[in-house]
Every structure is written in C-alpha cells, then in structure tokens.
Amino acid sequence: MDIFNISLNDDIDFIIQEIGEDVKINNKLTKAIIQNTKQERIFDDKRIITNSKIARGDYVEYNDLFFIVLPEVNCKKYNSYYKSIIRRCNFDIKFIINNKLYLFYAFVEGDKFTIEQQDVFSLSADNITVTLPYTEITRQIKKKDCFIKWGQKWEVQGIDYAKDGLVILHGKQTLINNSNDDIENEIANRYKDEIDILEGNIEPILPFDVVDEEPEIPEEPEPTEPEDNxxxxxxxxxxxxxxxxxxxxxxxxxxxxxxxxxxxxxxxxxxxxxxxxxxxxxxxxxxxxxxxxxxxxxxxxxxxxxxxxxxxxxxxxxx
Structure with a gap:
C-alpha cells in the first residue's frame, strides 16, 4: 500500500501510530511515516509524514542516520500532519568556534568530484557545498574558516543564508599547514603559535549537546555604501x-x-x-x-x- 497516495483525514494520528516508525526530530522522539523517493539513488532523499512539528533545517534521526529537512514546510496540512522531504547527511564536519570544537552532520556536494559513502573520487579538485541547519552556532561560521575532510583542507569562501533554516557553505580546497592543522582528528587550525587552542579537549560538541555558556555572537558588520552606478x-x-x-x-x-x-x-x-x-x-x-x-x-x-x-x-x- 502506498501511504503517500491514500486519503488522509482526522485518523492520521492513528495511522502514524500504527505504521509509523520511531524517529527523532531535533533529538525529540516521535513517530513518522518514512518512504523512499525517486531521487533516493542520487541523494538518498525520503518523504516524511508526521504529526510533530517540522521545519526546514531540522535534523531527523532515522535508523541511526541523520537527515536534514530540505524544502520549506509551509503549514500543518488539514490541522493534522506535516509532510516534507528529508535528505541524508552524508558526512560530518568539524569547526572550531570560540575555541570550542563542534561537529555538524552535513550534506556535502562536490562540484568536480563525486562522493560515494565515505570515499571521495577526485576528478580535478575544486569546490564543494556544505548544507547545515541554521542555528545560533552555525551562524557564527565565517568566511576563511576551515575544516578538514578526506585528508584535505577546505576554506569557506562564501556563505548562503537565502533559504530559511539552512546555512550553505561554499568551500574550496586549500593547502594544509602541518604546524597548525590536526589531520588525524580532522581539526583545522587547531594550533596557533604552537599552542593548542582546544587545550587537549578534542571531544566535539554535538548538535544537541548542552553547552555550559552561550557562545559569543560576533557583531554584525556595518553595512558598506554601494558603489556609484x-x-x-x-x-x-x-x-x-x-x-x-x-x-x-x-x-x-x-x-x-x-x-x-x-x-x-x-x-x-x-x-x-x-x-x-x-x-x-x-x-x-x-x-x-x-x-x-x-x-x-x-x-x-x-x-x-x-x-x-x-x-x-x-x-x-x-x-
């Protein structure tokens, strides 16, 4: 039976409870109906129906894998359920933010190389895009920040906030600095002047870990005057x-x-x-x-x- 083509009504709660699967939305346990999409072979996208509130940029944990809600979720349909598309996070990446190490589950796409599972097949090293949820932490990632993946160092050269709920980083491969970078633990710019910024604490903070103190949010840059045209x-x-x-x-x-x-x-x-x-x-x-x-x-x-x-x-x- 194709659950996504049946007529859904006030009994949706019963249907979800009966045939839904256990998932976590932003680390909160709930039930949802999950089904593969036609794009599954390319992106591992899945459709989701749930009566728990979801929005673009939410993390969905399903079968021990993390997914991100990609399209905008406009409203709760018929005051009964939410329906959307989720895409599997194919990699995790680490950033140092305010001298703390954070790990994010991300969806990574390559411009001139292909990514399959945990391997990279480079065709002519160039650019990648990294899609993350928009949070108080991810909004602090800045241009020139770096991360390490697949034994390569990547520099953030552009940040796209155009889609509510998402942060899309545009990265380009850059040179590894053996004095500053921790290749083994995939931590870029860990050392400065031979001093460990993390003071030996390389256990990353995960998306739903509680941080004792609120990170300092950088001031918004002053707007610049546009050039005369x-x-x-x-x-x-x-x-x-x-x-x-x-x-x-x-x-x-x-x-x-x-x-x-x-x-x-x-x-x-x-x-x-x-x-x-x-x-x-x-x-x-x-x-x-x-x-x-x-x-x-x-x-x-x-x-x-x-x-x-x-x-x-x-x-x-x-x-």
Missing part, C-alpha cells in the same frame, strides 16, 4: 515638426534611485535643430525653418562624469 533617461517626444520648439527633461539615477545631478545637452546635427536653452535638468530644442527633414541625436551627459551619458533619436517631420 549612474544612469540617465530623457523624457520628450520622438518627433518634432519643422519650425516648432519642444522641451526635453533628463533624470539621473544612482543604483536605480533618482538623484539631483546636472547634465549637459548636445545635438549631433545642428542643421536639423538647435538647443535654444538648457539648465542642467532640461533643454528647449528648436527645429529648422528650412523644411529639412531627418533624424538627429540628443545627448545628455552627466556633468561630473562624462563617461555617463544617454542618447535619444529625434525625427524632424513636416506639418
């Missing part, structure tokens, strides 16, 4: 009649926000039209009285940076 638009008619005047207005933007900046207007063919007046924001153009038709370009250039400009084609037509 100017652009200009010109408002006005695309056509002008011979012998008439028309006004054109320029608007300057910096990173898509309007700013108060002056521009200089120019025309490339003064036989068709001339600029009668301009004030840095707009200009008045007068066409010729000789019944000469054609097109000219009106150019608006930022006064303080001549590399920023815009051109607009205007046609001179008859009455």
């Amino acid at each position: 100017y652009s200009i638009t010109i408002d006005g008619y695309d056509k002008m009649m011979v012998g008439f005047e028309s006004t054109y207005t320029a608007t300057v933007f910096n990173n898509d926000e309007e700013v108060d900046k002056d521009v200089k207007f120019e025309i490339d063919d003064t036989s068709l039209a001339t600029i009668a007046s301009q004030d840095g924001k707009s200009c008045k153009i007068k066409t010729n009285n000789n019944y000469k038709f054609g097109s000219f370009n009106l150019k608006a250039t930022l006064v303080e940076d001549e590399t920023v400009f815009v051109e607009r084609e205007i046609k001179v037509v008859g009455l």
Whole structure:
C-alpha cells in the first residue's frame, strides 16, 4: 500500500501510530511515516509524514542516520500532519568556534568530484557545498574558516543564508599547514603559535549537546555604501515638426534611485535643430525653418562624469 497516495483525514494520528516508525526530530522522539523517493539513488532523499512539528533545517534521526529537512514546510496540512522531504547527511564536519570544537552532520556536494559513502573520487579538485541547519552556532561560521575532510583542507569562501533554516557553505580546497592543522582528528587550525587552542579537549560538541555558556555572537558588520552606478533617461517626444520648439527633461539615477545631478545637452546635427536653452535638468530644442527633414541625436551627459551619458533619436517631420 502506498501511504503517500491514500486519503488522509482526522485518523492520521492513528495511522502514524500504527505504521509509523520511531524517529527523532531535533533529538525529540516521535513517530513518522518514512518512504523512499525517486531521487533516493542520487541523494538518498525520503518523504516524511508526521504529526510533530517540522521545519526546514531540522535534523531527523532515522535508523541511526541523520537527515536534514530540505524544502520549506509551509503549514500543518488539514490541522493534522506535516509532510516534507528529508535528505541524508552524508558526512560530518568539524569547526572550531570560540575555541570550542563542534561537529555538524552535513550534506556535502562536490562540484568536480563525486562522493560515494565515505570515499571521495577526485576528478580535478575544486569546490564543494556544505548544507547545515541554521542555528545560533552555525551562524557564527565565517568566511576563511576551515575544516578538514578526506585528508584535505577546505576554506569557506562564501556563505548562503537565502533559504530559511539552512546555512550553505561554499568551500574550496586549500593547502594544509602541518604546524597548525590536526589531520588525524580532522581539526583545522587547531594550533596557533604552537599552542593548542582546544587545550587537549578534542571531544566535539554535538548538535544537541548542552553547552555550559552561550557562545559569543560576533557583531554584525556595518553595512558598506554601494558603489556609484549612474544612469540617465530623457523624457520628450520622438518627433518634432519643422519650425516648432519642444522641451526635453533628463533624470539621473544612482543604483536605480533618482538623484539631483546636472547634465549637459548636445545635438549631433545642428542643421536639423538647435538647443535654444538648457539648465542642467532640461533643454528647449528648436527645429529648422528650412523644411529639412531627418533624424538627429540628443545627448545628455552627466556633468561630473562624462563617461555617463544617454542618447535619444529625434525625427524632424513636416506639418
């Protein structure tokens, strides 16, 4: 019987208790219905139904293996159960955070090498991504932090917080420092100036261990001002009649926000039209009285940076 295709109703509690299996969600014992997915051979994903609350980034322990809830769990369906996908954590990794050693169960993907069980088959060493739950501890992992796995040292070069509940680390292989790194115990940067940062305590703190004192959370970095990125638009008619005047207005933007900046207007063919007046924001153009038709370009250039400009084609037509 395919449990995931039956009609679930108020008897879901009974169904889960009868055919559900023992699991732990964030180390709390509960029952859930677990079934393989079509992606199982690739990622070892499984579907889960439970009446215990789950959210993206939760750890699920099932058959002595750890999984992470990957997709967002929007709500409790029919006020009765939660349904989601979990992916097996294929490796554990260690980080030193505030002079304490932490171990995390993680899902690791390789860019240019394949990972099977506990072995790595390198094709051309490059990048990996490490998916972890977002916690008060994992949020303290910083760029340039390192970890050791498979006898290789990896440096965190990017951190993605875009998915609520998850921290995705982008790592690149770096050189091992035999003076600083403990290869045997997979602890990067254990020693500094020949001093053991961990003071001999290499028993890692696991995700659900109680820590006596709250780790110090680093201050949020002050936001940096974005670089200037100017652009200009010109408002006005695309056509002008011979012998008439028309006004054109320029608007300057910096990173898509309007700013108060002056521009200089120019025309490339003064036989068709001339600029009668301009004030840095707009200009008045007068066409010729000789019944000469054609097109000219009106150019608006930022006064303080001549590399920023815009051109607009205007046609001179008859009455």
